[in-house]
Amino acid sequence: MPDRRQPDSPTDDNPFAAPPEGRPDQPWQPRNGGGGGNGDGPKDSDGQRGPARWDPTDPIQRRARYALLAGMWGFFFGIFGIPSVGLLLGALALYWGISALRGKPAPATAEGAPAAPSGLDALGPAARPQRTAAVSGLVTASLAILLAFSSYAVQLAYKDFYVCRDDALTKSAELQCNTLLPDNLLGDVLKVRQ
Incomplete structure (x- = not known):
């Protein structure tokens, strides 16, 4: 099978590739997120910084x-x-x-200075x-x-039923406690089954 390698292009952005010949090794640095800056987040078309990461x-x-x-x-x-x-x-x-x-409100730095936004508003x-x-x-x-x-x-509300059920020593005594429940949906849910 023939070798199908593509020639190296100057825009190749492989972070694991060796540096080009004649260029010294550089220490690893994190990539900037899309728009440059100090890595706080990508910039949009107006140059405004996007949402920061969770801190x-x-x-x-x-x-x-x-x-x-x-x-x-x-x-x-x-x-x-x-x-x-x-x-x-x-x-x-x-x-x-x-x-x-x-x-928590941020403490004011000077008298009469406008207070900085606090809480979640400070995150922008x-x-x-x-x-x-x-x-x-x-x-x-x-x-x-x-x-x-x-x-x-x-x-x-149904304390009598719970006390009766907990104090019952036999299954038949436990079934007798069902008479203390109302005849509705809640009573059917709480009822002791045979």
Whole structure:
């Protein structure tokens, strides 16, 4: 089979290729994202810097991500019947989501100087994914707390049934506890099966 190599072109941008002859080795440097600059993000046609990357050292961005994760896991724990963990994670997600959206005001450097934007507004165009994460965390946290409270409300409303079921020593005694449930959809869900 013939060799089908293409001749080397001067625009070849292979980062793993050896340097051209007569040129010394250079230390590795990260590429600039599309438009040059210091690598903070690509520039658009107007020369404006695009959204910055996620910065894990920024507490506002961290709290937005924590809110999303805690709210999501709190919702899952609420669905799978562990309301205490769901309530805890939902409360944490609410705290983190609200603190990410509000942010902490930056201290003024001089008297009468305009205050710098704070919270997610200080991120500029990079605030959109963080705001989405914080709002999603608030929504899932609200659902997790709602599931936990509804689970506790059902246990409180039908306490006699739960006490009877837990104290029953035989299966027939446990089945007798079904008489303490209402004759509706919730009663059918909670009913002891044969």
